[in-house]
Each structure stands twice: as C-alpha cells, then as structure tokens.
Amino acid sequence: MQELVDSLVADGFVPGGLPLWVAYLGAMLVFGGIVVFVFILPIAGITTWVERRVAGRIQSRIGPNRTGPAGFLQWLADGIKSVLKEDIVPSAADVPLFKLAPYVVMTGFVAAFVVVPFGGPLIIADLNVGILYLTAVTALVVVGILMAGWASNNKWSLLGGIRSAAQIVSYEIPAGLSILPVVMLAGTLSMQGIIGHQGWAPWTWHVFDNPFTFFAFFILFVSALAEGNRTPFDLPEAESELVMGFATEYSGLRNLLFFMAEWGNLYVIGAVVTTLFLGGWQIPLALADHPVPRIVLQFAIFFAKAYFWVFVAVWLRWTLPRIRVDQMMIMCWKYLVPIAFVNFMGTAVWMVLFPAGVPAVRVLLSLTAAGLLVAFARRVVFHVRRALLTREELSFNPLSTARVMSRG
Amino acid sequence: MKFQYVPVLIAFGLGGLVAAVFVAAGMFLGPRRPSPVKEAAFECGNPPSGPAWGRFSVKFYLTAILFIVFDVEVVFMYPWAVLFRPLGVFGLVEMSVFVLVLTVGLVYVWRKGALEWD
Numbered sequence: 001m002q003e004l005v006d007s008l009v010a011d012g013f014v015p016g017g018l019p020l021w022v023a024y025l026g027a028m029l030v031f032g033g034i035v036v037f038v039f040i041l042p043i044a045g046i047t048t049w050v051e052r053r054v055a056g057r058i059q060s061r062i063g064p065n066r067t068g069p070a071g072f073l074q075w076l077a078d079g080i081k082s083v084l085k086e087d088i089v090p091s092a093a094d095v096p097l098f099k100l101a102p103y104v105v106m107t108g109f110v111a112a113f114v115v116v117p118f119g120g121p122l123i124i125a126d127l128n129v130g131i132l133y134l135t136a137v138t139a140l141v142v143v144g145i146l147m148a149g150w151a152s153n154n155k156w157s158l159l160g161g162i163r164s165a166a167q168i169v170s171y172e173i174p175a176g177l178s179i180l181p182v183v184m185l186a187g188t189l190s191m192q193g194i195i196g197h198q199g200w201a202p203w204t205w206h207v208f209d210n211p212f213t214f215f216a217f218f219i220l221f222v223s224a225l226a227e228g229n230r231t232p233f234d235l236p237e238a239e240s241e242l243v244m245g246f247a248t249e250y251s252g253l254r255n256l257l258f259f260m261a262e263w264g265n266l267y268v269i270g271a272v273v274t275t276l277f278l279g280g281w282q283i284p285l286a287l288a289d290h291p292v293p294r295i296v297l298q299f300a301i302f303f304a305k306a307y308f309w310v311f312v313a314v315w316l317r318w319t320l321p322r323i324r325v326d327q328m329m330i331m332c333w334k335y336l337v338p339i340a341f342v343n344f345m346g347t348a349v350w351m352v353l354f355p356a357g358v359p360a361v362r363v364l365l366s367l368t369a370a371g372l373l374v375a376f377a378r379r380v381v382f383h384v385r386r387a388l389l390t391r392e393e394l395s396f397n398p399l400s401t402a403r404v405m406s407r408g
Numbered sequence: 409m410k411f412q413y414v415p416v417l418i419a420f421g422l423g424g425l426v427a428a429v430f431v432a433a434g435m436f437l438g439p440r441r442p443s444p445v446k447e448a449a450f451e452c453g454n455p456p457s458g459p460a461w462g463r464f465s466v467k468f469y470l471t472a473i474l475f476i477v478f479d480v481e482v483v484f485m486y487p488w489a490v491l492f493r494p495l496g497v498f499g500l501v502e503m504s505v506f507v508l509v510l511t512v513g514l515v516y517v518w519r520k521g522a523l524e525w526d
Contacts, residue, residue: 028415036422087434091447092459103427110423114415125415132486133416154449155460166468169475176482183489248450253434257427326525329471333523337478337514344485345507348492348500355493 032124035113044264045075051263051314058318085252090153093249097151101144102250102257108140109261109268115191116271119281119298120291123192130191131179134272135172138227141261142168145229145236145246148258152249160245163325164236168227170332175223177340178216181347182206182276185213195280207277208365209357212346217277219340221309224269226328229262231317235325266313270306278305470522481510 049064049072056063064071089095114137115130117123127133142165149161183189185206186197198205207217226233237245247258274280281298288294323331449456485503492499517523 025414028418032415032418032422036419036426041426083430083433083437084439085434086439086441087431088442088446090449091444092449092456099431102431103424106427107420107423110426111416111419114419124419125412127412127416132483150461152449153460154456155451158460158464162464162468166471169479170471173475173478173482176479177485180482180485180489183486184492187490187493189486189490243450243452252438253430257430329467329525330523333474334518341507341511344489345504348503351492352497352500 028124031122035118035124036110039118040110040113040264041260043267044260045079046072047263047266047310047314048078048259049075050311051317054311054314055318058315079256082252082256087252087254088249090249092153094151094153097147098249099254101148101151102254103144104147105141105144105261106257108137108144109264111137111140112265112268116268117191117195117275117280117302119300119302120295122295122299126190126192129189131183131189131194131272131276134191134268135176135179138265138268139168139172141265145258148250149236149246152246154249156243156248157246160236160242160248163242164229164246167229167233167235167328167332170329171223171226171233171336174219174332174336174340175227177337177344178220178223179276180344181209181213181216184344184347184351185209191275191280195275195282198279198282200279200282200284202279202366202369203359203362205277205279205366208362208369210347210350210361211365212343212350213277214365215339216343216347217273219336219343220276221269221273221312223332223336224272225313225316226332228265228269228313230266230313232320232323233328234317234322235328240322266310267306269313270309271302273309274302274305280305467525474517474522477513478510481506 052074053063053071064074067073067077089098112134114124115127115134117126145164145168146161149157149159149164152158182194186194188194188197194206202208206213208214229236235245236242237247242248247255250258281302283294283297283301288297449460451457488495488499488503495502
C-alpha cells in the first residue's frame, strides 16, 4: 500500500503540504474500508449462494432460484432475514463471553485480509512476516469458537467447541510444515515477495518446483479445509450429530457473523494457496503496459485462481461424507504430519542438490497437472453428453403415438 | 516501514466495527420477546439436564499438549527456512539433526498410543 501512496504522491494526486503519514493513514482507511465492505462481506455472501447452487446441481436439484436472476440475491435475502430475527441469549450462558465470541471470530477473519494480495500493488499491507501473520490471526478464530462453545452452556456447543479446537490446532502443524517449502524457495515470508519469486507460467510456480512441493500443496489445501471447518472435516458443527455444534445457541445476527467468517475464510484459503503455490497475480508482462488494465487483469487472474479453489472446496463438501473424530485425528497425526516432514526435508535436500532447480522436472510436473486437467475436462464432457443423450431418449416415448404420428 | 503494522490495527477495528454494526442492527430491527423456555439451553426438546460445564475426554488435553510441542517447533523452523539458501549444506545438516530429534519424539508419542482415538 505504501508504494502505491508513494507513487500517487509522486504523480501529484495527493495535495501538497499534506503530511505523508496523513496520506498513508487515509489511504489505509479508505482501502481497508473498501476491502471490508465492498469485497469481504459480499464475497462471503456470494459464496453461500455459489455453494447452494453447486450443491443443488450435485444433488440433481435446482437450488435457490427465486430471489433475483438465478437466485443470485439469495444471500442478501438471507442476511436481511437474519437481521430481523430475535437475538436470544440463553439464561444459563456466560453472557459476556457469549457476546464476545462473534467479535473475536470476526476480527480474526477480517484481520486475515490485511496480507491477502488482490493483484499488483493492491494489498492492504505487505507485512514482512506475511504468511506467518496470516497463520497467527486465522488461529484467532479457534479462540472465538472455543469461547462460543464454552459460553453457551450447552452440551452440543461444548462438544463442537472442543472438537473444533482439537481439530484446528492439530491441522495447524501439517499446514505450517507445508508452507515451509515455499518459504525456503522464496527466501521470504512476505506475500508479495513469494508471488514475486514465481512467474506467470505454470512451470515457474512453486507447486511444480519439485515433487515435494507438489505434495505440499495438497497437504496445505487439505489442512486449510480442516482449519476452515469444511466437510469432510466439519465435525465442530456436524448437523446430524451436534445440531449445529458451537453455534447451536446463537441466533440471528450473531449466528450470521460465525457463518460469514466461515464462508469468507474459504476465499482466504483459496487466496493463500494461490499466493504460495500457484503464481498469485503474475501475468505475462507483454499483456498490459498501462497500470490500470494491468492491475485489473492481475486482480482478475488472482480472483479466478483463488475462486477455483473455493469451488473445489464446495465440490468436496457435497461429494465426500463427513469423517469421524478418530479418523480425523489419525489422518492428521499419522499421515499428514509425517508426509509434511518428508516434504520439507525433501525440498531442503532438493535445493542443496539442485540450487537452480531442474527445468525438466518443472515442465514434467506441469504437464502432468495439465494432463490431469484435460482428463478431467474430457470426463465432464463425456458426462454432459451422456446426460443430454438420456434426455433425448427420454423425450421419445414409444407409448405416445401422437408424437410418432406427427413425425411420420 | 514505520506504518507497516498500522493496517493490522485498522483491520482489527474494522472487524470489531462490522460485528458491532450487525449486532446493533439486530438489536433495533429484531423482535425481543424473551421467555424462560426460549432462553433454556437447547437439548433437542428435552428440559436441559444440568449445566454443560463438566469434564470431557482427556484425549483433547493430550492433543493440546502435542500441539504446543510441535507447533513451537514449526514456528522455530520459519527463520531457518527464510535463510535456507544462504545457509546451504550447513543449514540442511543442522535441520536434519533437529528433525531427527523431533521424529524420535513423534515415534515415541505414536508408540505410546497417544495418537490413538479408540
């Protein structure tokens, strides 16, 4: 952000005589406000709509389609409904903690966006401890959830809260270990620095740098899903066993705050894997010379990459069943942690053996990924074709003679 | 560089502000008709059987302790990872020794059965 303000000052957009710190502070407040109210809150809402539409398609139904075009305004309607609901505080609850919990969750969630890049110079603050800061503030959500679960004085809430705490803290470890290979390769913790170390081409991305980072990427994504309480790891709020987990006693707006943070966190997950492994907002330099179209293009490419992973998370939620608590813990401690250790030590050995990297391996890995994507696309085309074919066959009913007659 | 962390403060403020605005809106726009039944803890329709604040499985404490040990180690590796390229082989050997010790710890915990959840 400071670089942007500096360039604005140099170009004469900022009135002279204004102290520099006022300009910085003003820019931060304006940009932070824009990010929160124009980006974060709508993106959390729109993701709920996307989720429900995708869930509808996956379960062979339509999903919300009444409010606005294709039900697009459903998220606003849900929000307004939440505003108009009664805000119930259980009489047995620990009231101050009960009321504080949504604030903690919300602050942790909004503070994560400080280091999330949006494209080019658009980042609220490029902290030099970027990714470490992000893991720290997203862990604040655990405190809020545990607080909510404990303060509700409800058995379901308490179970959901402690499950959530156990799950999130356990999956911190494979997530932290999977970030390490990227930090080693880039030699910095700053989000912009990590993106700057990669290029626009897939074979320059960290995910394809060596076989170990390839696996680290998937471990990070799985751990991030678990930290975001997403199915198959949504045990803290398992509807079929814990009613609504830690949020059972919350109604109206306070409930909305928890779920806004949850869906907003999906975008944070997408943005983090994009930044660390998938080249961030890098575009070919030749594409746009003028700063404005360049920033727009960078924003678009970053958003597309990040939102693709939001879509994958939604897709996983409606495809996989929820796992049991013991399976979740075993998966973390007995599989992901050892594999993550092997990954980061493997990357270290790889970097010592090949300080400049191995272009052949990079190209090979990106070709493998491209091949997987092509195979997947062919599968989708095959299924779409088959679905269309069946509809055609179904429309031909041998019993209805009228149709045959009209044809003949 | 002086202002690098000011946005963090601003973001915390904005997060709190968003939550406060939403809660206040609910307070003004939502109905407010409390009743003893409504304010009771939800237990699927049964009258609540005592407070929830009791003991829970010791497994969760074990997980918390393991987390503290391993997460501190992971945080310790970050500065090393930033400087890995300049450190080179020296850094690799040092970290191998450290990870070896950590692996012994993990194997010990594993063999002791602390990772079993029945």
